[in-house]
Amino acid sequence: MHKPTIQDVARRAGVGVGTVSRVLNNHSAVRASTREVVLSAISDLKYTPNPHARRIAGGKSYTISVLLPVVTTEFYLRLLDGLEHAFQEARYDVAIFPLLDRSRLERYLGSHTLAYQADGLVMVTYNLTQIFQQNYGGAWPHNVPSVLVDAHAEGVDCAYMDNVLGGRLAGDYAAKLGGTLYAIWVETELDLLFTTRVFSDRRSGFLEAVGRAGRQVAGEYISSFDSLAARSVASQLLDEAVLPATVFASADLLAGALLDEAQARGLVIGRDVRVIGFDDQPWSKGRGLTTLHQPVEAMGYDAAQLLLERLTGQERPAVSHRFEPRLIVRSSTEG
Amino acid sequence: MHKPTIQDVARRAGVGVGTVSRVLNNHSAVRASTREVVLSAISDLKYTPNPHARRIAGGKSYTISVLLPVVTTEFYLRLLDGLEHAFQEARYDVAIFPLLDRSRLERYLGSHTLAYQADGLVMVTYNLTQIFQQNYGGAWPHNVPSVLVDAHAEGVDCAYMDNVLGGRLAGDYAAKLGGTLYAIWVETELDLLFTTRVFSDRRSGFLEAVGRAGRQVAGEYISSFDSLAARSVASQLLDEAVLPATVFASADLLAGALLDEAQARGLVIGRDVRVIGFDDQPWSKGRGLTTLHQPVEAMGYDAAQLLLERLTGQERPAVSHRFEPRLIVRSSTEG
């Protein structure tokens, strides 16, 4: 009644344990017919390999630690999907470390078990490489293969969303639409460590495109990433705006609040107020919000592949993969 | 230059590996002096045991899986602190599984690695025991020791906050304060699976206490757990309220929004409007919010102990440990 082991599989398939291990790990040197036999033995026995034994024998943890700010937004969920998908294919486990504040980060880094638990590191949004070099150069094993997602750094593999391009796409389109131009940006964190360029990038792209089109932005607003704050900023904007207005709200959360406020004021979306969001949230389609869609899962999947390449010992210069948002036009900009 | 092993420690301490293992696991049969020698050898070598080897040798995973709804609220962070503290003492690792929707839960349960990764299960807020009995009775090993936190169920160890009492304390106090009585409740999820009784408990306690005092609630409001919604409900309440009003806002998030709205209207907190919150958020003290403080860390620590008892094979009927919120009076109710 014990869980079947690789031995049981080998016996049942009439082969050696080495062979079973080979098919498990996709080693090429296995005849197709034997592979079949082994595979069916595995499914007969409902065998699943014991990851702990694997780790100790292989001398690796077969685990990737993912450090990310929060996990409750659409963006991070989709990213996790992409990451987990890729790592599962490669038989790696994923350990999630939600980073909410500095103290929590330090506790994770200090915990001795973490060092064992990760062959590689995925750092999302925040570039923590400095931390490792500075405070934890000792505690953390040197040169843990790492990949940055949604962030940049020299000498490290990165996969990032081109937010400048996203802003530019919004800017090009907004300039064409006509109407007074406005923008709402997300207030970024103050902590030096927990910092992200996402929104400043969107801004620079947008301003560049608008300027290139010979237009100018009549007003810029800043809101924290919170629906209440967003609503009140939306209200302020509509108080001050010259209609018809075209507004680039640099996150769908902000855009949604603006739609709400505009509707509450009886304005016609797409005519009096045109709104461009950013994120393509699940609800964005239903509300007809023109917005920028980001290939987030693909970015996660790709980041995982970059890390897996490193893990197989590939030496190569650090690369940086760029992903492009694309504009999705809906009714919020088409009266 | 390799990581020191138990062998290295034994050699350095001039003892056998068995002895080292014994001090590592707090086995009593070790002379105090030898224990000292071993301990110093450990620290000299900066030895940390390899958890994977331990897992395979012991036939256990020494890992606890914690399934919780989200990790970005104060409540869950504090709970995690309590849990992790207790499990670390017992040399267990904690794997966090943020549950955001049903599909994610199913993926976790379906993943074979989870079965290996957990000697025990902590289920927070949501009672998922039914799931295991129904759909996953096969996939999931039967009788995984489990503990429910912040939730009830028959036949399972539980540690829960007495929200009825919390509501009652708020009700008793509110009744004494005078003023027209109002309450704001949090809208609970509709999904049958992801359901929690937290807020309905607070409500029944509150209503009971108020009724017992011969008072009655002039109005009840419902808000989703979102600052914007909370603000708008607060506004509606203040539009309709007969002042002076005493409001029980069943979460500090709601209470905060009410304070904001009241101040925006120039009302005097503690005189025109008295507010009782629930949670004792970090900011609650600074804003002088009277609220209910919950011993969340203690609850987490205790839940962990319950689970650890089960893991050592203790047979005993399921117990249910109750934790009591306590009222903290601040200026929001004292004009």
Add this chain to the structure above:
DNA sequence: TTGTAGGCGTTATCAA
């Protein structure tokens, strides 16, 4: 109270 040796379930190496 302590040391020795066998076993846990893999992967990796080396012949065959």
Add this chain to the structure above:
DNA sequence: TTGATAACGCCTACAA
């Protein structure tokens, strides 16, 4: 292309 067999690092009898 395969099958033995030696690690991997720890825990746990069993003996001393």
